[in-house]
Amino acid sequence: MGSYTPQTPCALRRKGHPPCVCPFQRSQSILPERRRTTIAIFHMPVQIIKRSKAKSAVGAAAYRSGTKMTNEWDGLTHDHTRKRGVVHSEIILPPHAPPEYQDRNTFWNSVEMVEKTSDAQLAREIEISLPVELNREEQLRLACSFIRDTFVAAGMCADFSIHDKKDGNPHFHVMLTIRPLKEDGQWGAKCRKVYELDENGQRIPNGKGGWKSHREDTTDWNDKGNVEKWRAAWAAYANRALEAAGRPERIDHRSYERQGIDKIPSIHLGVAASQMERKGIATEKGNINRQIAADNKLLKEIKARITRLYKWTKEQAEKPEGKDSIMAQLYEVQLSAGKPGSRYGKIRNLKESAALFNFLNGNHITSMEQLYEKVAAMNKDYYSLRGKIVTAERRIKVLD
DSSP, X not given: OOOOOOBOOOSOOSTTSOOOSSTTBOOSOOOOOXXXXXXXOOOOOEEEEXXXXXXXXXXXXXXXXXXXXXXXXXXXXXXXXXXXXXEEEEEEOOTTSOGGGGSHHHHHHHHHHHOOSTTOEEEEEEEXXXXXXXOHHHHHHHHHHHHHHHTGGGTXXXXXXXEOOSSSOOEEEEEEESSOBOTTXXXXXXXXXXXXXXXXXXXXXXXXXXXXXXXXXXXXXXXXXXXXXXXXXXXXXXXXXXXXXXXXXXXXXXXXXXXXXXXXXXXXXXXXXXXXXXXXXXXXXXXXXXXXXXXXXXXXXXXXXXXXXXXXXXXXXXXXXXXXXXXXXXXXXXXXXXXXXXHHHHHHHXXXXXXXXXXXXXXXXXXXXXXXXXXXXXXXXXXXXXXXXXXXXXXXXXXX
């Protein structure tokens, strides 16, 4: 998206005047932004570790925990003992899990060996940003309580590691089992065959000598609505931790659109881009975020100006129509604030009056009622423009 270049301020900017007829021009009288609670960072992507993508649960666990592990399924050794920034690793199991699963190598190899296919789904991984406003002890307590109450209480086994390279991006990775663990400590089935029944409760023939059936998951862990629930739960847990620590920051798992905020979301920089930006090296992602910040500032300014103008023109349109032309009426309003004393002020007023005349003449506006209708249409066009900008920014993020 290209940058915006606001034009010279137009007329009627002083007290008592209609706020700037041209909505895309700057004004010194911008409405103050409503105070919002300071927002901490929310980042929570979810992915499945699967063999079809040449990934393994053992390899992923070794990397997250910064350890050396050998995958018994394919014989590959994964050595990540030189990995920096792993400050804590822990396995949290449900009560009926075998005690030996506290050993990471034993645990994840059991997951690997129970899966026989080359395209098996091995684990679910969630990466979550930790609030930098909390100290390490508070971050660890927050992560543990969230994992226990959200995942382990539902029957999953969890392996998590906190990463912090002192680069302002503390976060943790939690790897979760997909296959349920039975009460006897053995791995259960992910899904089961369910026969379809008719109105009499009898199986329905499939015409091939068998019965119509379908597969159902044995757990609800793969439910598509879970991600939203987990994101909302993390926001609630993190906000309680921030409040307990006496911090004013809060996080929100909802998008700006769902929060009702007229703002384009920035993109996640990632570790490499963040480090380069801190060193003063401009990156493509950093440039996109700077452009988004400029776009958001302009959108806020446009909305404030159109809102003021909309209210003023509505009030004027409700008044009895005078004999004078609309240009004369607006000029009288301009003069009511007093004549400028300086030469610069007189020249500025002349330019603003010319801009106002061109705007009215170009839009064939001859009455206050027509001016109000035009501004109302501009107000509607603002939201259409904002929607197109947001769509374009999201497309840029996808392409990037």
